[in-house]
Amino acid sequence: MKNLNIFKKPIYQYSLFLPIVCLLLVLIVNLIQTPNFFKITVQNGVLYGFIIDILNRSSGLVILAVGMTLVVASSGGTDISVGAVSALAGAVCIAALGTGATYNVPYIVSILLALIMGMACGTVNGYLVSYMKVQPMVATLILFTAGRGIAQLVTGSFILYVKPEQFGYLGNFIPGVPLPTPFFVAAFLVFITWIVLDKTPLGMYIQSVGINRDASRLVGLNSKLIIFFTYVFCGMCAAITGLISVSRTMSIDANNVGLYTELDAILAVAIGGNSLRGGKFSLFGSVIGAITIQALTTTLYAMQVSADQIPLYKAVVVIIIVSLQSPVVLKWFKTIKGKLSTRSHQMVKEAK
Amino acid sequence: MNRAKINSPQGKMRFSNQIGQKLLERNFLLFVTIALFIAMYIAGLIAYKDKNFGNVQTFLNLFTSNAGLIIVSVGMTMVLITGGIDISVGSVVAVTCMMLAAMMERAGIGAAPAMSIVLLFGLAFGAAQGWLISYLNIQPFIVTLAGMFFARGLTAVISLEMITITNETFLAIAQKRIYLPFGGYLNRKGVMIYPYIYPTVVMAIVIVIIAYLMLKYTKFGRSIYAVGGREQSARLMGLNVKRTKFFVYILNGLLSALGGIAFCLNTTGAFVELARGFEMDAIAATVIGGTPLTGGVGNVYGSLFGVLIKALIETFVSFQGNISSWWSKIIISALLAFFIVLQNLLVRRKNKTKSAT
Secondary structure: OHHHHHHOOOHHHOOOHHHHHHHHHHHHHHHHHOHHHHOOEEEOOEEEOHHHHHHHHHHHHHHHHHHHHHHHHHHOOOOOOHHHHHHHHHHHHHHHHOOOOOOOOOHHHHHHHHHHHHHHHHHHHHHHHHHOOOOHHHHHHHHHHHHHHHHHHHHOOOOEEOOOHHHHHOOOOOOOOOOOHHHHHHHHHHHHHHHHHHHOOHHHHHHHHHHOHHHHHHHOOOHHHHHHHHHHHHHHHHHHHHHHHHHHHOEEOOOOOOOOHHHHHHHHHHHOOOOOOOOOOOHHHHHHHHHHHHHHHHHHHHOOOOOOOHHHHHHHHHHHHHHHHOHHHHHHHHHHHHHHHHHHHHHHHHHO | OHHHHHHOHHHHHHHHHHHHHHHHHOOHHHHHHHHHHHHHHHHHHHHOHHHOOOOHHHHHHHHHOOHHHHHHHHHHHHHHHOOOOOOOHHHHHHHHHHHHHHHHHOOOOOHHHHHHHHHHHHHHHHHHHHHHHHHOOOOHHHHHHHHHHHHHHHHHHHOOOOEEOOOHHHHHHHHOOEEOOOOOEEOOOOOEEOOEEOHHHHHHHHHHHHHHHHHHHOHHHHHHHHHHHOHHHHHHOOOOHHHHHHHHHHHHHHHHHHHHHHHHHHHOEEOOOOOOOHHHHHHHHHHHOOOOOOOOOOOHHHHHHHHHHHHHHHHHHHHHOOOOOHHHHHHHHHHHHHHHHHHHHHHHHHHHHHHHO
16 A cells, blocks of 8 residues: 555645646636637748747746756856846857948857857856855856946947848747747757756766765765856856847847846746755756746736836745745645644544 | 974974964955055055045045945845845835835825835835745745845836935935035135035944944844854854844845935935846945855955945046946956955865864
8 A cells, every 4th residue: 555655646746746837827817817818820921829929938038047957956056147148148249240231250150159158157157166166146246247247348338230130030030930939949958958967967966966065076976067067058058048139139238138037047947846955956847937937927018017017026926936945834834734634544533 | 303393394384374364363354355445545546646536525425425335235244144145135225215205206205204114114124034034944045036026026116207306304314415624625716625425424334333333242243143153053052043134134124225215315316227236236345345155254344345445446437437337347346256266265274274273
């Protein structure tokens, strides 16, 4: 009897339970609010509708959340510089391409430059966190404040526009493809990351370093290198998000690209059921978390909440979710559950 | 044999390590900060000799433009000493400004009641955050991140448009000049002009002094250090760790609201994006002032110098005139990086000397 129960885990104990419930909750609210929420139409050869919009807009956040998940898992801290890094990467890309009718450098070179910039920022963060043992939040605070400043210097404090139409393909639609391009980029990145983490020991290494850095080192893992790697990877993810974001508007405004996205990314990781203290992580939880946040944002826009007021609602959601995950509240639940089960046991006994 | 050991290079090294340890105990980082400030000020005197940099008024303006930041940094210092962090302070400053403006301009409430309501709000906000952090045991970073969202959203809920304050009492406080009896100079007409400060500066200095005395001489102040040093030891010593942390966050909420009032007296208006990045300025000033984020160590007057260094960099950039104001942010970040690395090296050395003895 008891052996069978091991396999029959109650559904609410699966790690993806909470994130999926959150997402469903948001979607149900939407369905009640706007009946044609799930309707998808075809306009000008591309799919159109709320769901597509959410998938499109959440792609950047999904990419960030993937990078952030690994950073949180390995170091138990957060990278708050991702928003500034994506602005910097976007600035580098557009500054390299120039604002003329044709590109100054080949497109692929500018993309590579932006990615290298992102990884360089990640290297700085990673070096400080892993080798200098600085607290992650403080180490990334440096680029958080400096990143936008450097981006402003790269663009000369102007909003730069790119003229060639092809530049917009990455952030919008490629002609003839019905789904938005960012969706494919995000799906590809999540797939590759999942394959690498799941099919190689790297995923396990990251978890083990996150659970105990010193014990992992004694086992023979290069803890520092693994933490360093996650920060570089997160920097690259931030750069990709920045590229999508500048391609969407075909311009760079270093003050506003990726503003507050670091908070959304951390939120996505938390909603995804990942502990922010590091260790075990679920990549797909974070992906669902990111989509949930975007769905929530879209919902609030549909309910005509001003963009500036949205943080208020997000804050309430975060507090509820992290309170539910807090060890103290979990203990309360357990004691309540324990009391209930002993009572039911007694009732069974009395009935017998 | 023994004498040979003492005279050996190892013995000498131990001796030099002892000196290093003594320097560490006497707040080496604070010394670096103050030395840096003085060096920068002298460099400014030399570089901008012809632009009135040496005026007492220029020096006092360092305080005037940053009175709010000084007050907020005091609260931040205490939070960092307990080993926590608060990134909501910038948004709290914004929301207190907005509440003040809305209450005085839209609801017609007087300046004094409006200020007391705002202080109560800060207290309640700090209490809510403190409860979540200390009693529910949630990471401070996450709680205050949500607090930052909440306060910024609340600012937008109160008003999306900018509100300019026209309340007479409030403006009278904001524009009241307190002249100092010294440091004056004769202007071209031969009239003696004395340097002046605003009430906010007095407020900031008083707060720094009270906080210094509290941290140094009261039971509560000492228990803040104990909690930050090592929580478990503090608990075993019989201190109420949770309550200490709770009170620190309440105090921090109150100081953020007070900083918001000082900030508002400076801007006499409020809008949604007010004080963006203020929390990072406060953290940077505190870290530059010699309070590491690991907790247990720190000083409020160090944070005061941290703020002054930031103000000095901004003054340099504005005196230079032709360079982008973004440079001040980049320079502050570079300084921050320098101080973080320095702190780390010192901590490492301390650990090494500890393990050696």
